[in-house]
Amino acid sequence: MEKGIIGIQGIKGSYHHQAAIEYFHREVEIDECMSFDELVHHLLEGKSQQIVMALENSIVGSIIPNYALIDKYELKIVGEIYINIHHHLMCLDGQNIEDISEVHSHPMALLQCKEFFRQYPHIRLVEDSDTAETARRISQGKLKGIAAIASKVAADMYGLKVLSSQIQTVETNMTRFVILRNDDYQVPKEEVNKASLKFELSHKRGSLASVLNVMSDCRMNLTKIQSLPKAETPWKYSFFVAMTFENYENYEKAKTILGIMCEHFKVLGEYKNGRV
Secondary structure, eight states, X not given: OOOOOEEEEBOTTSHHHHHHHHHHTXXXXXXXXXXXXXHHHHHHTTSOSEEEEEEEETTTEEOHHHHHHHHHTXXXXXXXXXXXXXXXXXXXXXXXXXXXXXXXXXXXXXXXXXXXXXXXXXXEEEEOSXXXXXXXXXXXXXXXXXXXXEOHHHHHHHTOEEEESOOOSSSSOEEEEEEXXXXXXXXXXXXXOEEEEEEEOOSOTXXXXXXXXXHHHTTOEEEEEEEEEOTTSTTOEEEEEEEEOSOHHHHHHHHHHHHHHSEEEEEEEEEOOOOO
């Protein structure tokens, strides 16, 4: 598979950058985007050939707007990777935590570390666009009194002092990233053992239970189910599911049955399970 330019949300040193390196097993040419909307549009415009997008975190759950982006722009999931997220508090050298009045980082990182800051009521938490970009700005601007939450790679890359390591509330903090394309590339069937689907159901009693029974009967292992409201149809929901399987023929059988049972059934991607 031709890798080409890989789009990420954030800059080099971010967790998306780490995910890209680990997934493709080498340093890759990176297209830095400061929002998920920009990331998607760079893919659609051909500025990147594939993009890496965070989809869910083991502490805070699904990143729901990203499901909507994948669906709206007909993007295709061709891979996934799970990485451990270790948050570190960093600042310019020569300062201690008592010198810090503000900590800037991505909202998700702040949320995952909020328990740590209960012991430092003098510190104000400020939402920012990206973990690594915040670290870079502190370094380039020589900003004193401000710290960032980012990866150890970002601290090393931008020459910052780590005040405290692994400050996330839950020690095991993992994020699932998906690899997305918008062309006709297909993962070879012999490698496929996971799929992401989207469907809608009629307002009939037991309709969702019937779908889940089909998945079970076809030996599908449901790993994720997420509902999103349809803005244009009040009280109507779309369901996004991910499931693993050992036999591709069983999956094809389930897909055929679900396509008949469900309204607006769509395959979002067939790919290799990234969970080791």
